[in-house]
Amino acid sequence: MALSHSLGFPRIGADRELKKALEAHWKGELDESGLQAVGRQLRAAHWQLQKDAGIDLLPVGDFAWYDQVLTHSLTFGVIPERFRPHSGKPSLETLFGMARGAVANNSGVGCCGGGHAQELTKWFDSNYHYLVPEFSADQQFQLSWQQLFEEVDEAHALGHSVKPVLIGPRTYLWLGKVKGDASFDKLELLERLLPVYGEILQRLAAQGVEWVQIDEPILALDLPQAWKNAFERAYNLLQRDPGKKLIATYFAGLEDNLGLAANLPVDGLHIDLVRAPEQFSSILDRLPAYKVLSLGVVNGRNVWRTDLQQTLAILQQAQERLGERLWVAPSCSLLHSPVDLNREDQLDSELKSWLAFAVQKCEEVALLTTALNDPQNAKVQAALAQSRAVQARRAQSPRIHKPAVQARLAAITAADSQRQSPFVQRIEQQRARLQLPALPTTTIGSFPQTAAIRLARQAFKAGKLSADEYTAAMHGEIRHAVAVQENLGLDVLVHGEAERNDMVEYFAEQLDGYAFSRFGWVQSYGSRCVKPALIYGDLSRPRPMTVEWSRYAQTLTSKVMKGMLTGPVTMLMWSFPREDISREQQARQLALAIRDEVVDLEAAGIKIVQIDEAAFREGLPLRQAQWQGYLDWATESFRLAACGVRDETQIHTHMCYSEFNDVIESIAAMDADVITIETSRSDMQLLQAFEAFDYPSDIGPGVYDIHSPRVPDSAEMLKLLRKAARRIPAERLWVNPDCGLKTRAWPETEAALVNMVAAARQLRAELA
Ligand code: GLN
Numbered sequence: 135m136a137l138s139h140s141l142g143f144p145r146i147g148a149d150r151e152l153k154k155a156l157e158a159h160w161k162g163e164l165d166e167s168g169l170q171a172v173g174r175q176l177r178a179a180h181w182q183l184q185k186d187a188g189i190d191l192l193p194v195g196d197f198a199w200y201d202q203v204l205t206h207s208l209t210f211g212v213i214p215e216r217f218r219p220h221s222g223k224p225s226l227e228t229l230f231g232m233a234r235g236a237v238a239n240n241s242g243v244g245c246c247g248g249g250h251a252q253e254l255t256k257w258f259d260s261n262y263h264y265l266v267p268e269f270s271a272d273q274q275f276q277l278s279w280q281q282l283f284e285e286v287d288e289a290h291a292l293g294h295s296v297k298p299v300l301i302g303p304r305t306y307l308w309l310g311k312v313k314g315d316a317s318f319d320k321l322e323l324l325e326r327l328l329p330v331y332g333e334i335l336q337r338l339a340a341q342g343v344e345w346v347q348i349d350e351p352i353l354a355l356d357l358p359q360a361w362k363n364a365f366e367r368a369y370n371l372l373q374r375d376p377g378k379k380l381i382a383t384y385f386a387g388l389e390d391n392l393g394l395a396a397n398l399p400v401d402g403l404h405i406d407l408v409r410a411p412e413q414f415s416s417i418l419d420r421l422p423a424y425k426v427l428s429l430g431v432v433n434g435r436n437v438w439r440t441d442l443q444q445t446l447a448i449l450q451q452a453q454e455r456l457g458e459r460l461w462v463a464p465s466c467s468l469l470h471s472p473v474d475l476n477r478e479d480q481l482d483s484e485l486k487s488w489l490a491f492a493v494q495k496c497e498e499v500a501l502l503t504t505a506l507n508d509p510q511n512a513k514v515q516a517a518l519a520q521s522r523a524v525q526a527r528r529a530q531s532p533r534i535h536k537p538a539v540q541a542r543l544a545a546i547t548a549a550d551s552q553r554q555s556p557f558v559q560r561i562e563q564q565r566a567r568l569q570l571p572a573l574p575t576t577t578i579g580s581f582p583q584t585a586a587i588r589l590a591r592q593a594f595k596a597g598k599l600s601a602d603e604y605t606a607a608m609h610g611e612i613r614h615a616v617a618v619q620e621n622l623g624l625d626v627l628v629h630g631e632a633e634r635n636d637m638v639e640y641f642a643e644q645l646d647g648y649a650f651s652r653f654g655w656v657q658s659y660g661s662r663c664v665k666p667a668l669i670y671g672d673l674s675r676p677r678p679m680t681v682e683w684s685r686y687a688q689t690l691t692s693k694v695m696k697g698m699l700t701g702p703v704t705m706l707m708w709s710f711p712r713e714d715i716s717r718e719q720q721a722r723q724l725a726l727a728i729r730d731e732v733v734d735l736e737a738a739g740i741k742i743v744q745i746d747e748a749a750f751r752e753g754l755p756l757r758q759a760q761w762q763g764y765l766d767w768a769t770e771s772f773r774l775a776a777c778g779v780r781d782e783t784q785i786h787t788h789m790c791y792s793e794f795n796d797v798i799e800s801i802a803a804m805d806a807d808v809i810t811i812e813t814s815r816s817d818m819q820l821l822q823a824f825e826a827f828d829y830p831s832d833i834g835p836g837v838y839d840i841h842s843p844r845v846p847d848s849a850e851m852l853k854l855l856r857k858a859a860r861r862i863p864a865e866r867l868w869v870n871p872d873c874g875l876k877t878r879a880w881p882e883t884e885a886a887l888v889n890m891v892a893a894a895r896q897l898r899a900e901l902a
């Protein structure tokens with residue numbers, strides 16, 4: 135019999151119960167036993183949901199109080215010195231300290247010296263963020279946290295058949311960083327770490343566990359040879375420990391690591407057939423005959439229903455070869471999908487019939503498994519028939535397929551993604567027109583999103599504020615932002631983005647082809663969740679989206695008002711994309727919609743338009759061999775969005791959290807006139823890339839970090855600016871903060887900008 139299993143379930147709760155409980159606990163409104171009770175209820179509910187859906191083997195260890203990598207750090211005793219409890223025994227407070235900083239306050243920002251939080255970074259190519267383990271060269275590991283064993287007992291007590299989930303030793307080490315001694319190779323920690331895995335496996339076996347899932351997603355990355363070798367060494371040692379081991383890989387294909395992964399001395403292998411369907415036949419050929427193969431066929435990273443008929447055909451082929459050794463699963467942990475579609479009461483039934491969240495994905499896995507084991511089953515037959523019907527309707531639906539959009543896409547020519555003249559000529563015209571001083575000062579777009587703004591938006595959405603009243607309220611905010619900027623003496627102004635809840639959602643709400651869930655939350659980090667918009671059909675812009683706000687703002691000032699848009703790549707990366715057409719095609723559709731907006735802004739008298747591409751760098755595929763393909767279409771989409779304007783109109787772009795070195799040529803190929811980037815936290819280190827490559831256009835390296843309320847003085851910013859001026863010719867240098875100011879309050883914003891303007895003036899005087 136084929137077996138169905140789940141690699142992990144979203145922990146946050148269908149109503150974000152975990153988020154709410156955590157935040158209440160951090161505020162002191164819920165004590166630890168109350169928090170523990172919420173965790174227990176959620177785990178019990180999630181196991182039951184999966185079981186009811188028909189999953190045979192349920193995951194344990196997918197629940198985490200903050201982050202699963204952090205749970206592992208506690209389990210292994212990888213607790214940085216500054217958080218180590220005097221008793222030697224970590225507690226939940228230790229865990230939250232590591233996640234949020236030792237002196238946590240209500241705003242969730244750790245501060246005030248000592249225990250700064252561990253670094254947070256993206257989990258592979260997802261929007262989930264994990265806490266980076268901090269190793270020292272003399273790192274010791276000891277079993278220090280019992281959560282996994284307690285949860286196994288808990289699941290057993292509820293009568294469940296479970297499979298604990300561990301992050302494998304190779305991946306865990308890969309994710310961490312050695313602090314202090316830069317020459318130390320963390321690979322050397324392997325021998326010290328493995329005994330703890332041994333101990334864990336012993337304990338689990340003693341608890342009556344048969345299978346353990348060991349996640350090694352780095353097997354889908356380009357690995358240095360030493361790391362490949364260490365894989366074999368690690369699993370040769372772990373082989374001696376009890377329990378059957380399933381190695382789980384996901385997010386990409388195994389490619390050159392396929393032989394390695396197939397032959398590790400373990401009992402099973404999970405592969406992601408959604409991201410990498412092409413590995414199917416090679417894995418069938420190369421998997422040793424004693425091993426279980428788990429096929430990840432239901433997409434854990436997106437929200438669409440699986441084409442059951444087509445997927446079943448693949449599984450049947452596998453079944454012929456593997457028989458009993460075939461397992462069926464989602465492609466990866468369901469951590470990355472929303473919880474339960476049944477909660478959605480405001481989606482129309484047609485759209486709903488196209489969607490599947492975590493619960494429904496479990497049902498699909500179970501159904502496919504039953505289809506293998508009991509092909510004549512009536513329920514299976516009915517579900518397959520329904521799936522065929524839904525897929526057929528989708529393929530034809532006029533809600534999805536828009537001839538006008540497709541015709542426009544087909545008519546794109548190379549000239550559309552090309553400015554009229556090269557940068558060196560454009561910039562002369564722009565300088566003559568804009569009449570800015572040297573080192574022009576500007577901001578990245580948003581100003582503080584105050585309680586008043588949020589209240590006005592809520593009232594408007596609830597119908598308590600009329601459209602006119604809402605517009606008047608936003609105009610008031612714009613007037614305020616413009617007045618503040620004029621007082622500060624900034625050179626290029628912005629309207630402040632008061633009307634935007636979110637830089638993607640604001641635009642998505644105005645484009646045809648996007649839909650929104652009410653409860654489709656996905657954990658981003660800790661208690662933070664995001665609710666990405668869904669791209670379900672061909673995208674187009676029925677009417678201008680920002681023009682009236684920008685036009686109004688420009689009437690208030692004689693200074694230059696910068697228009698503010700989100701770029702096509704970022705729109706795509708931060709949405710749930712379609713699966714029936716490529717990401718590239720969706721980016722082009724978005725680019726055309728934004729292009730229309732850029733052209734309309736220009737026609738409305740806006741002389742500078744900024745197109746934010748915050749997610750440009752994070753769209754890079756996991757495998758380097760695929761980078762160029764991505765960079766080509768991503769760059770082209772940006773240009774398609776930007777290049778509808780005359781030479782004299784200046785195009786800015788903005789990117790945050792970016793390591794630019796490896797993509798600098800593509801950033802140059804975007805051909806923006808000005809790029810503003812985050813650099814202050816790295817002390818201008820990021821500029822190295824722009825220097826080494828001789829980046830051609832204007833650059834605004836952020837001179838202060840907007841992620842904290844701290845107000846740097848002008849001497850500090852001047853120092854950074856001088857550093858920047860040594861690398862970038864002064865005539866190409868702009869002065870701006872790191873990112874938008876929407877998360878800040880007005881007092882610190884104004885104080886910091888006063889200092890920023892002063893720093894720019896000082897350097898101007900020195901250079902004159
Ligand atoms: N214009 C946006 C803002 O200022 C940019 C935000 C971002 O890059 N994340 O908020």
Ligand code: ZN
Binds near residue numbers: 748872874
């Ligand atoms: Zn930014």
